[in-house]
Amino acid sequence: MSMTIRMIRFGLALAVSAGVFATAAVPAGAQERVERRSILQLLFGTPKRREIEPEPEFRKPRPVVRKKKTTAAVAKTPEPAAVEKLPDAKVVLVVGDFIAGSLGEGLIAAFETTPGIVVERQSNGSSGIVRDDYYSWPDSLPALIAEKKPALIVISMGANDRQQMVVAGEKEKFRSEAWTKEYEARVARIAAQAHEGGRPLLWMGMPAFQSSALTADMTTLNTIYRAEVEKAGGAFVDIWDGFVDEGGKFIISGSDINGQQVRLRGSDGINFTKAGKRKLAFYVEKEIRRLLGDAATDGPGLQGDLKDLLVVTTPTEDAEITKTQPISLADPALDGGTALLGGTTLKGNGKSLREKLVDKGETADAPLGRVDDFRANKTATP
Structure with a gap:
């Protein structure tokens, strides 16, 4: 028991002397930055500190504001406005x-x-x-x-x-x-x-x-x-x-x-x-x-006397108007006519342009200068 006490005293003495020596040797500016150790730390050493990992920071997600889809308004057919009924309806x-x-x-x-x-x-x-x-x-x-x-x-x-x-x-x-x-x-x-x-x-x-x-x-x-x-x-x-x-x-x-x-x-x-x-x-x-x-x-x-304002009359017959049976310009012979109004006589072979096209494939010449005029000699005839 006495041996154990002696060893503890000897250790304390060494620790005190070492502390005094370290204090004297370190400049004053450095002493302020040295952390003081306890007696147990001097005897058994300073335990290594476990580095505490910082807790991860969780950022709150920003609220997402979603735009509401605006549906195109469907144009509704307006209801017909009610009409005031006539007294004699x-x-x-x-x-x-x-x-x-x-x-x-x-x-x-x-x-x-x-x-x-x-x-x-x-x-x-x-x-x-x-x-x-x-x-x-x-x-x-x-x-x-x-x-x-x-x-x-x-x-x-x-x-x-x-x-x-x-x-x-x-x-x-x-x-x-x-x-x-x-x-x-x-x-x-x-x-x-x-x-x-x-x-x-x-x-x-x-x-x-x-x-x-x-x-x-x-x-x-x-x-x-x-x-x-x-x-x-x-x-x-x-x-x-x-x-x-x-x-x-x-x-x-x-x-x-x-x-x-x-x-x-x-x-x-x-x-x-x-x-x-x-x-x-x-x-x-x-x-x-x-x-x-x-x-x-x-x-x-129309209501009331407005109906009387509408007067419908038949057109008067013009005595100077000469009535005649219409005839075809291309083929007057088909409807019995031989001359136009005024005495102009038309001469033809009795066949219409449609009949010529269907029977023989003949087509009338395009007017001179038109885009479909394919004649070789395009000189206008007097």
């Missing part, structure tokens, strides 16, 4: 079921800029010809005609009529003989009421539907409508081809009135889109304009 009354309701919307849009036409839509979506206990068109139509005083009536109904009908107290199945006979009588009665007094009547037929069975039944009903309406003096408007493809099958999308491919029917395969309603009206609109004439002219029109 003719009323077109549209009656029927939900198909007639769609037709009415389309006709309102079609005649929006027509001051002489007012479209009145009086439809009942669930009505028809069979269930007169729910809604009876023969009972309601005369009152509507008296109230609206229409110049023309458009009817479209039948989409709800695929059901049994009570005939003489008995329930008859759809398309049975008794059912068909009664249905024809009811259609004829409604058509006669609408056409009373010679009022123009248009009955629009049913379109095709997504259900093949429903479509087949509509063709049968359309046959009845056409026959009975024409007997009553009205006109049947067939719209079938506008809503089927070339093979006669139902279509959801097709051409609109401008020839563009659009969706015409709803997802249920029954109702119509806005474009489909306008296409329905397209077929009926043509007949309305034909029947109502000047009243169906688009535009502001």
Whole structure:
């Protein structure tokens, strides 16, 4: 134990003496820069310092501002401005079921800029010809005609009529003989009421539907409508081809009135889109304009006394004008003429330039100096 203590003391003495010697030997300026060591460092040496690697600096990425792509605005066709209707505008009354309701919307849009036409839509979506206990068109139509005083009536109904009908107290199945006979009588009665007094009547037929069975039944009903309406003096408007493809099958999308491919029917395969309603009206609109004439002219029109300012007169006949049968300059012999007006006589071989070209391949010489003048001697003849 005493030996260990002696060695520690001896080491301390050496360390002290070495420190004094080093302090005396190093200049004052250098002493300030020397780091003082502890006793343990003098005995066991200074441990090597581990170099601490600096932590890598992570730079936050700059936020990238992406420019939003500006899509070119598609120029929409402006909707035609509604025109004020004339006080004496003719009323077109549209009656029927939900198909007639769609037709009415389309006709309102079609005649929006027509001051002489007012479209009145009086439809009942669930009505028809069979269930007169729910809604009876023969009972309601005369009152509507008296109230609206229409110049023309458009009817479209039948989409709800695929059901049994009570005939003489008995329930008859759809398309049975008794059912068909009664249905024809009811259609004829409604058509006669609408056409009373010679009022123009248009009955629009049913379109095709997504259900093949429903479509087949509509063709049968359309046959009845056409026959009975024409007997009553009205006109049947067939719209079938506008809503089927070339093979006669139902279509959801097709051409609109401008020839563009659009969706015409709803997802249920029954109702119509806005474009489909306008296409329905397209077929009926043509007949309305034909029947109502000047009243169906688009535009502001002439009102009041302005119509009297237009005076149309026939041109007076000039006595000095001499009338003569026209003749051909190249070949007057073909039409019986031999001379031009004024006595100038034309001489020819009786063949036109076309006949010469077809028969013998002869062509007339190009005028002198023209680019296609290939004659060797281009001297003008007196």
